[in-house]
Amino acid sequence: MNKFRTHTCGELTKKFTKKDITLSGWINKKRDHGNLLFIDLRDHYGITQCVIDKENKFFKELEKLQLETVIKINGKVIERTKETINKDLLTGEIEVVIEKFEIVGRTKELPLPVFSDQEYSEEIRLKYRFLDLRRKQIHNNIILRSKVISFIRKEMEKMNFLEFQTPILTSSSPEGARDFLVPSRLNPGKFYALPQAPQQFKQLIMISGFDKYFQIAPCFRDEDARADRSPGEFYQLDLEMSFVEQEDVFSVIENLFLKLFKEFSNKKLASEKFPRIKYSEAIEKYGTDKPDLRNPLIISNITEIFTRDDVKFDIFKKEVSKGKVVKAIITNNTKDKPRSFFDNIDNWAKKEGSGGLAYFTFIEENNKIVGKGPVGKFFSSEACEKILKLTNSKIGDSIFMSCGQKKDVERILSLARNKIAEDLNLISNDIFSFCWIIDYPMYELDEKTKKIKFSHNPFSMPQGDIKDIDFSKPLEMKAYQYDIVCNGIELSSGAIRNHIPELMYKLFEIAGYKKKDVDSKFSGMINALSYGAPPHGGIAPGIDRIVMLLANEANIREVTMFPMNQNAQDLMMSAPSEVSENQLKELQLSIIKKK
């Protein structure tokens, strides 16, 4: 109890009847009957209906107040009559008869209404984020985020993890995303980088003997935004453990996630043990390493069909003879779908930047299987039968085919899997379907330079017995590198780390780094590994995306309190901004104007 309130706007019920109380809050809504005025007073905790009539000397003044004015009222709690009870409010059985009031905070005319279910442009929401955050749904999302983080902390502590902070000003690393740079005044011409993740620090923590570490860590990457990717900064549950194998990391995360998702959502979990899917299998079946397993559609490779003489689909045949591949998605029992269903998907694929999807439906005619649809006539009955076998499908099903470079076909079909499943309503929205993607390749071929580069984290441990690793075929090497995916959203990557310096040099050498490059770029790490490093590994699930899943939001800004827009600008704080000549001078920087 203080001078502003004796209670909150969410706690008064029948048992407070006849009590004299003080409430403070925002005017959420007014209903003015001329001689009788209802005011819905709102604070963080709820809404309380307050009432005043013309007999009260404050009536006229109160009647004129704008919505979102902050007021303090003194009054008496009374029970509502049966007919006037509002079941939608926690406080709906009572109301407060206003005796006197004070204005605590005035408002200008609102740029956006707070009390409304309308949607508003992002621009105005972000500029006036403090108003936007008063609105129910996003307010609740932010509360959820807080509770999720607090829950994670408690669970991590229960599992004997210790929380440590790591530096925000650190050094630029050559691998990975673009760094955010911070000029150093005391070391002119040199720059700090904001950490893309506390990767090296958490490994150093293990080498320092702390055994189990976690942190709700801010990560900074100067890359372009997406709906599920904030520009600039995001948070990870960063964790690392010593003397562990891959499965030890998995069981920590499975334990945490099962509890977390049961605690904060009513959605069902597809399985308590998260399936392990090999990277190569994920690419083969889903065209992506972040498959949405709620989606039953599977991709099949039917390239061999186009080497047959009884297939006359020359456009594809010509491409296949040049080394291109053909992959397909089968939809079950879609023979009666209208032409528009198919054309719609074909047109969608063209818009996505492919040559479209060729399609037809398998039907039976005179005891023979034939293809019905624009390109069906190019396939003989025997060829159709072979396709059914290859794709594990049956008469009445339809096939969508894409032909091209392997990577392009995988990309378009992975998107088509989602598109087609959405159109057919195959994805259940009340399930969380987790999986681990495992056995990532250690290296991949850079498309542009044709050189071998790390496919993921250069610090990952290659699989197999270290003595027997065949370094001559680097593209066949697998790493103890893994991702966790839920409903098609990549929540995290992790790995068992390479703690053996000699092995590290060898692996970097394959990717084109000389020993002295490694020594200079990763001096802290490589040096530390040389003084008795424990085997260790970890993972770093994205907090923002976890909260997105739990809040059932498709956009990361809906679970971020003060996000930047797509161009990495904070419209509320006007960041980034220009700085004074003096500041630049101190840093020995000058701006080169474009053109």
Next chain:
RNA sequence: GGGGGUGUAGCUCAGUUGGUUAGAGCGAUCGCCUGUCACGCGAUAGGUCGCGGGUUCGAGUCCCGUCACUCCCGCCA
């Protein structure tokens, strides 16, 4: 860097084939209304149709350019 969508009142939107003075709901201001909970009723104010150029007798509408926001591709070990 590239592609798509959007841009009309403070907010959310409508605006036909290019045709008189650009409309509605919410909000604001003023008035009426004692049981509403999206209260109701009446009135008033409020517009650089994102910006610039072009076509036309005439442009919110068509064309070109440009800007902003957003979604996607590239990028994100």
